[in-house]
Structures are given as C-alpha cells and as structure tokens.
Amino acid sequence: MDDTSALRLQDRVVHLVDDDAELRHALRQSLELEGLSVVCHAGAEDVGDLPLRSLYGVIVSDIRMPGMDGLDLMRHILGIDPTLPVVLITGHGDVQMAVEAMRAGAYDFIEKPFAANRLFSVVERGLEKRRLVLENRSLRTALEGGDELSSRLVGRNPAIQHLRAQISAVAETDADVLITGETGTGKEVVARALHDYGPRRKGNFVAINCAALPAEIFESELFGHEAGAFTGAQKLRVGKLEHANGGTVFLDEIESMPIDLQAKLLRAIEGRSIERLGSNRQVALDVRFVAATKSDLNNNPAFRTDLYYRLNVITLEIPALRARRDDIPLLFFHVAREARARYRREIPAITPQDEAGLLAHDWPGNVRELRNVADRFVLGMWSGFGRNPEAGVETGSGHLSDRIDAFERAVILAEISRNGGALKPTYEGLGISRKGLYEKMRRLGIKASDNEHGS
Structure with missing residues (x-):
C-alpha cells in the first residue's frame, strides 16, 4: 500500500481545546455521534506537543482561556504548519477578533451559541482540506525520493513504467530511435533522456524543429555551407548535424521536413556523413539520430518510405494523458x-x-x-x-x-x-455502501484494479 492510500477515515481526529468542562463534554459527544474521533484538552499548552506536521486532524479552540489563549495557540500551530486547520470558538464580543484571526490564517470561526451540526460541517470541511494537504506531501516525498528518470517521466501507470524501462534499455545503445506521440506528450523529454543516460551524454544534444524552419534555409541549417555557396553566404557555417558530432540529433516533427530534403537526410543517416552546401568534401558524422512525430509516417504520402524504415530501428510510443x-x-x-x-x-x-x-x-x-x-x-x-x-x-x-x-x-x-485503488475506503469516503459503489462502477464502466486493497 502506498503513502497516498494510508490516510483512512479512522485516522481522522479532532483536538478540542476549551477550559469549560461542560462545553467540552457536550461538543465531544456531538462530534462522536457523527463518527469523529475527538481528543479533549482543558488548556492550550499540551497541543503544542502534538506531531502537528503529520497530524490528520483539525484543532478546535475557544479564544478566551487562561494561560495561552486561542489566538496564541493558533499562531503557534500555524508557525509550525500553516496548512493545519484551526477553528476558533468565539463569544459574541469576540467576533471582530475572530475575523482578524481568519486574516492571520485561521480556518474558520463559530460564534456561540451554535448548533452542533454547524461545528460538524466546519470540521468536516477542515478534515477534507487536511487530507488533501497530507496526500500532496506524500506525493512530493515519493517524487523526490525517486530516480531521476522517474522525475522526468512522472507516473505509475504501466504504460509510462514500460516507457521508462525501454529508455533505460535503449539509451546505452547507438540505435536510431523514432518517438511517436500526440502533441504535448513529452517527445523532447524522452529524446533528452536517451541522450543524458547514454554514452553520448558529454556530447551536444541538438534539437531541430522541422516545422519551425523556413524551407529556404532548411538545407543550410542542417548541412551547413561554405563561404560563397550562395548569395549572402559570406563565411563558412557549420550545420546542426555537424555541430552534433559526438552527441545526439533530435529531429522533432520530422513529418514536416520538405520531401526534397528527405533523400539527403537519408543519405546522411545511412552514410553517417554530410556535404556542406558549396562543397564536395564529405564530413564524417558521429551522431545518433532521434526523430519524433505526431502522425503515422508509414501512411503519410508526403514522407519517404525508405526514410521511415531507416529511422524506425526502435520505436518508443508515448501514451496520451x-x-x-x-x-x-x-x-x-x-x-x-x-x-x-x-x-x-x-x-x-x-x-x-x-x-x-x-x-x-x-x-x-x-x-x-x-x-x-x-x-x-x-x-x-x-x-x-x-x-x-x-x-x-x-x-x-x-x-x-x-x-x-x-x-x-x-x-x-x-x-x-x-485511495490507491482500494475500494473499501472509497465507498466509505463517498458515504455509500459497498454494493452501491459496485453498481455505480458497473453502470459507469469503471473497472476495478486487479490489485485493489481492502476491498
């Protein structure tokens, strides 16, 4: 069971702080009748010893008490954990004071006299907020404790785990790779991971967006040119493919590459060499080619079939979100x-x-x-x-x-x-029966996890 599924309803607790014994007893009874766990405190002093950062609970405190009052207690609590909900109970003359306290970070205030269900409603909302905060912290801990690749390609879904495993296996090779995936799935992230975790990590990672380069300068950008090769070419220019020597070339949106340049790229990939514009001399290339596309290249009439098969040595598919x-x-x-x-x-x-x-x-x-x-x-x-x-x-x-x-x-x-796939805390959290949850899941087409816990 992971950390995010560890917060259960029975872990929730309300810490009630009031020096009035009769009121403490009455409020405790009303909250316990609603199914909440309640711990009473006659004064504020011992609340500060609680594990406030990890507490799955809400603090409910009277404002006017001998010794440390409710406002001082609130300041102490929020100084340790500013996200812990603190609910203040106020007398009629303390309303303005309570409003100021809310501006200082109090979760809510309730004016005496009040109905028991009013307090329960506020506490329930506070507990829900607290649960979300603690789950977020658990997720943060899990993320920060993971390996670097997991922090780049975040997820626990089998598809993303499989993708990470593929990257780890392929990165150490020199095989050319085709990355497929919809817009925004992270194709460049995958390409950079292949570079960073492979033997070429000390070389350049040169990213080329084929859709962003104007057609008239495409060839010069990729292959470079000699001085005087064309009007305006006043000095030698090293192209992006040559600049990537010893490293990785990432050709993003390769489906947008002009058809006349695809043949020249194919020769460069097959021969691992290029000719600058205006030169007859071959320049050797020691590069790895990684291409990315959001379309089906195999059925694209504007893309050369032989180039597709040359790039498609290994295909990594990124799942849509x-x-x-x-x-x-x-x-x-x-x-x-x-x-x-x-x-x-x-x-x-x-x-x-x-x-x-x-x-x-x-x-x-x-x-x-x-x-x-x-x-x-x-x-x-x-x-x-x-x-x-x-x-x-x-x-x-x-x-x-x-x-x-x-x-x-x-x-x-x-x-x-x-709840990490666990169905028991799910139907408890939703306030429905086990049978009711299963019926809804069946009607709405929700499949239960194969490894559900506590169901």
Missing part, C-alpha cells in the same frame, strides 16, 4: 510543485471538484496542457473546466443525464485514485 488518467493527480502535483518554485507561490488546496475536473478532462494538449493548467492553478487563475462558479461543479455539455454521469464517474475515479 487520457490513456493514463490514474497518473493525472500525481503528475498535476509534480508540475504544480515546479510552478511553485518558479512563481514562489504556495500550492492552493485541491478540492474534490478540482480533482474530478482534472480526471474528467480529455487533455488534447496532454502534459503541456496540464502544465499550463498547473501554472494557472498556482497563480490562483484557474477556476476549473467549464465550471459554474455558483454551482461549484462541472457543467460540461450535452443532456443533463450525461453530464451527471460524467461528473459522478469523475468523482468516483478521483476517490479510487486517492
């Missing part, structure tokens, strides 16, 4: 963590609606699109996919029943992913 949805929460946190470092902003709490939206989205832009969403999320500029801010759920499009099914499916998938 929608084909490994179970990796989306892990990958989203990874790129959000990178955004946090770039923008020096804390990662906001991820709500269940956010998770459901991430899992339900089709990701046509794949990891590149996910990275952009994570940037906006960290900057506080992302409000979900097609979300109605007033309703707080995914609205989508189509018939109402289809929208409801899509949202319900996304929520269940998010909960299953959160």
